[in-house]
Amino acid sequence: MRLIEWSISMSLAMSLGLCSHPSQLSPQPPPPIPTMQYQKQELSQAIVHVLRIPNHSRYTLHLDVVDGLQTVADFAQNTPNPVAVINGGYFDPANQLTTSYIRRGDKVLADPTQNSRLVDNPDLKAYLPKILNRSEFRQYQCGSEITHTITLYNQAIPPDCTLNYALGAGPQLLPQLTSQAEGFTDSVEGQVIRDAIGSRQPNARSAIGITGKGDVIWVLVEQQSATKPGLSLPELADFMRQQGAESALNLDGGSSSSLVYQDQVITGKRLRGEPLLRPVKSVLMVLENAPK
Incomplete structure (x- = not known):
């Protein structure tokens, strides 16, 4: 009986305009589109630049490589409207x-077995099987989904x-x-x-990480002075973990470490106080896609 009374009361209220019919309710706004986040963190031993790229169709991670070498600024200039560029692998x-x-x-696109200075070096012969099976950052197309992994x-x-x-690149920093x-x-x-890198x-470093949600994290470590000499690989691994990365890969570092973000060029090393921008062979880029 109470259910019947409630239904009559609701019908009367709606007829009097005291409550809205479900079809008249305002539609819920769509969730906000995630955006990239940039941070500059000052640690006791280094300045670290962190770029977080959300796992969203708004952004695509792109690979570029050249036959010779060129700077990250040149890579950026030769690509229409890149959001960010970071140096890639070893050469x-x-x-x-x-x-x-x-x-x-x-x-x-680039084959280390064709580099005679690598494969014919007697000092490296014992290490070649490991060198030729180093870790890499991969992008997969799995159906309609783009995913990334380090393996x-x-x-x-x-x-x-x-x-x-x-x-x-390599080595893996995490897990x-x-x-x-x-x-x-x-x-x-x-x-x-042996410690090839x-x-x-402590040194200038570049790295890439992947979070549990599939977001990608870029990190560039500046070596500014004797008081801020940069990070070792174990320290870089700890930093990547603190940023939420579950897997992470070290990229080419030292004077190769370089990043372009919002037309600003950031380098890992300086020469006589000026940024040292060294030409590199490969880069990763962030491209922003048109809204769907």
Whole structure:
């Protein structure tokens, strides 16, 4: 009986305009479109620039590579309206050839096995299997979804996905540091006999990470002075974890570390107080897509 009385009361209220019919309710506004976030953080030993790229169709991460070398500023200038650019993988400045794989789909854009200074170097012969299987940042097309991952070069592509591109670098920083597994370091009886990128020393660094939500994080570490010498790889790994990354990859660092954001060029190193912008072989870019 109470249900009948309630229905009569509601009908009377609606007829008198005292409450709205469901069809007259205002539509809910769509959720806000996520935007990139930039932070400049001052640590005790370094200035760190952090760029967060949301996992959203508004943004696309793009790979670019050249036969020779060019600066991140040149990469940006040669691409229509890039939002941001960061340096990519390793190369040999002496011959301008790659020392890490770069692929787009099933095509190899940069092949380290074609670099004789790498593969014919007797000092590196024992490490070549590890060097040629270093970690890379991959972009997949899985149906209508674009995803990113960090994995070893020899890792198979997941079923029902195709490879858009892969950028080789290394070592992985997270979920664990893989310097020795990827041939960057070696030790005998606890004594370090090889450290190709000074992993335990502070330096300018570049890195890329992926959060649990699929957001991508770029990090550039500035080495400004003796009082701010930069970060070691273990310190960089800790920093990436603090930023929310679950997986992370070290990119080429030192004087290669460079970032373009909103037309500002940021470099990891300085020379006589001036930014040192070194030409590089490859970059990652953020492109902003037109609203759908």
